[in-house]
Amino acid sequence: MVAMLGLRCAGVLLAVFAGVAGCQQSSSSGSQSPDRKPSSSGPSGYGAVFLAVDECGSRGRETFTEVSCTSERAAARVIARYDGKVTEGPACPARTDFVLHISEGRPTGDENGDGEVPRGYACMRNLELPHPGDPGGGGGPRTVVGDCVYSAGEGEVRETACDGSGTNAPEYRVTSAVPERALCPAATQLYVSLGGKNPVGCAVRM
Known part of the structure; x- marks a missing residue:
C-alpha cells in the first residue's frame, strides 16, 4: 500500500520586497502548466484510484491511508490530484489545507492491477476545522488575499494566523x-x- 506524508505547509517562506526591489515568484505558488493534466478529473469511488479527487484519507504518524469518506477515520478529502512533482506541476487550489506527496510504490491493490501507483501529489482539505488554507488561517501551501504575515528575517516573511493564535503575532x-x-x-x-x-x-500593517 502506498502512502506518503508531505504535511509541512504552514508557514510557507515568502519573498518580501520593499523600496525599489522587484517582486519574484514564491516557489510555493507554482505556475499553471497548460499541458499538465490532473491524474483524476473527478470522483472515482473509494479504491478505484489511489486518493483520487473527492476521495478521503486517514492521517497516521508517518503515513496517509485511503479510507471511505464515511469512515470515522477519514480526516481529509482530495480536492485536486496531479501526477509528477509539486514543484513542476500546477498549483493546488487556494483553499488547500496541506499537500500530500505520493511516491511510487507497489501496493497489494491499485487502479489498473500493475502493482504501482504513479508519483504525484494530492491537494487536501480537512473534513473538520481548522482550515489553515482559508484566508487568515495561518497555513496552507499558498498565501492568498486575507492572509497575514510576520517578519522572519531580512527581506523575508512567513504566514501566521490573523487572529493571533499562531506562535508569531501577525x-x-x-x-x-x-x-x-x-x-x-x-x-x-x-x-x-x-x-x-x-x-x-x-x-x-495591522
Whole structure:
C-alpha cells in the first residue's frame, strides 16, 4: 500500500520586497502548466484510484491511508490530484489545507492491477476545522488575499494566523493581489510575492 506524508505547509517562506526591489515568484505558488493534466478529473469511488479527487484519507504518524469518506477515520478529502512533482506541476487550489506527496510504490491493490501507483501529489482539505488554507488561517501551501504575515528575517516573511493564535503575532495583512507592484493601493506598506496570475500581494500593517 502506498502512502506518503508531505504535511509541512504552514508557514510557507515568502519573498518580501520593499523600496525599489522587484517582486519574484514564491516557489510555493507554482505556475499553471497548460499541458499538465490532473491524474483524476473527478470522483472515482473509494479504491478505484489511489486518493483520487473527492476521495478521503486517514492521517497516521508517518503515513496517509485511503479510507471511505464515511469512515470515522477519514480526516481529509482530495480536492485536486496531479501526477509528477509539486514543484513542476500546477498549483493546488487556494483553499488547500496541506499537500500530500505520493511516491511510487507497489501496493497489494491499485487502479489498473500493475502493482504501482504513479508519483504525484494530492491537494487536501480537512473534513473538520481548522482550515489553515482559508484566508487568515495561518497555513496552507499558498498565501492568498486575507492572509497575514510576520517578519522572519531580512527581506523575508512567513504566514501566521490573523487572529493571533499562531506562535508569531501577525504584522501585515495581504489586502489585494495585482499583476505588478505599481498597481497596489497607495496605502500599501509591504509587497509579498504570491505567484500565479496576480503575483504581487499588497499588504498593510495591522
